[in-house]
Amino acid sequence: MSLSVDMRNLPSLSALRAFEAAARLGSFTAAAQELGMSQAAVSYQIKRLEIHVAQTVFRRGGRGVSLTEDGERIARAVNRAFNLIEQGLRRPKGDHSLAVTTTASFANLWLSPQLGNFQDRHPTIDLHVVGENEIRDPADGKYDIAVRTGAGRWEPLVSDKLFDVTFTPMCSPEFLRACGGNIELAQLGELRRIVPQEPWWDIWMSETAAGLHPMTGREIKLDFQTECTAAARAGQGIAILMPAFTRRDMEEGALIAPFEHTSTDGSAYWMTYERGRRSDPKIVAFRRWLLSELKTTVV
Numbered sequence: 001m002s003l004s005v006d007m008r009n010l011p012s013l014s015a016l017r018a019f020e021a022a023a024r025l026g027s028f029t030a031a032a033q034e035l036g037m038s039q040a041a042v043s044y045q046i047k048r049l050e051i052h053v054a055q056t057v058f059r060r061g062g063r064g065v066s067l068t069e070d071g072e073r074i075a076r077a078v079n080r081a082f083n084l085i086e087q088g089l090r091r092p093k094g095d096h097s098l099a100v101t102t103t104a105s106f107a108n109l110w111l112s113p114q115l116g117n118f119q120d121r122h123p124t125i126d127l128h129v130v131g132e133n134e135i136r137d138p139a140d141g142k143y144d145i146a147v148r149t150g151a152g153r154w155e156p157l158v159s160d161k162l163f164d165v166t167f168t169p170m171c172s173p174e175f176l177r178a179c180g181g182n183i184e185l186a187q188l189g190e191l192r193r194i195v196p197q198e199p200w201w202d203i204w205m206s207e208t209a210a211g212l213h214p215m216t217g218r219e220i221k222l223d224f225q226t227e228c229t230a231a232a233r234a235g236q237g238i239a240i241l242m243p244a245f246t247r248r249d250m251e252e253g254a255l256i257a258p259f260e261h262t263s264t265d266g267s268a269y270w271m272t273y274e275r276g277r278r279s280d281p282k283i284v285a286f287r288r289w290l291l292s293e294l295k296t297t298v299v
Contacts, residue, residue, distance in 0.1 A: 011052045016078055018045035019057065023075040027064045083140040097126040098282045101138075102147035105225035106269065107131025109245035110297070111147075118289050125282055133224075138273050144283060146272045147290075154272055160287060162269040163244055163298045167200045168262040170246060170255045171238040183238070183258045185210040192218045194231050194239035201240050204263040229255075244269075244298040 021031035022042060032039045050057055057071035067075055102111065107129055118127060130136075135148040138157060152159040169188070176183065179191065188210045195201055204210075220237055222228050225245060232239035233254050241255070243262065249255040271290060273283055 015045040015049040083142045099128045099143045100145045101136045101143040104131040157272045159270045165267045166262045170241045172235040174235040189215040192237035194237040
């Protein structure tokens, strides 16, 4: 097999490994520890890379390093290349594996309980779902599909809209009983609220009369919907949650939405993938299944 790339035109692998680690960690020292090298050796390899590309890739500062504009561009290219190498070296699974990356909230609260349905319909597809805080780019080659939130503009990827992000206050039946069986808008500010990292409480209260009353209650601040949902189920307070993720809890009586009003922050969930793979049978199958399941459980 002949190679189409002249390896003489590429920097050394050692220089690229040192650069990737330093770019990811923001520190030559941390990169040296990860790679089992000295800091001087990491600095030397990066200097070799800068000489090779005739560009400065890092800004040196007192508390670490940061990428220059050229460095960011090269880092994206190096990450894609390393992901492709990893994918090529991975044990082959044939043409039946499908890797999906998504938010931890979507993976845990909606997708995981539905996966059996997908496997029943498509028993030959080996589905691998990763729920993580940082959503990866399908163009990197490690994942086939990314399900993410936002405005849907991630060119050159294809973005298929799944559903709008909407939210409303919810609590457990026990918490509601402790409040006398009913919660008034004027009373809401006195209660213990479970607060996510998103400004959803502020949005919802600004759209209702609750925003006219002082907020004197205690707050439990949690980062993600999975944590907020678990705390609300356990009766720890009233949380602002997505009905899309809590439909089963509400049907089973584990959570109650005491108010009719729902709000949105204008974002939505989207399924994204590479434009050149629109007709890939695995992606077509997952897209059709996902839209069908969402139609009966969310939309």
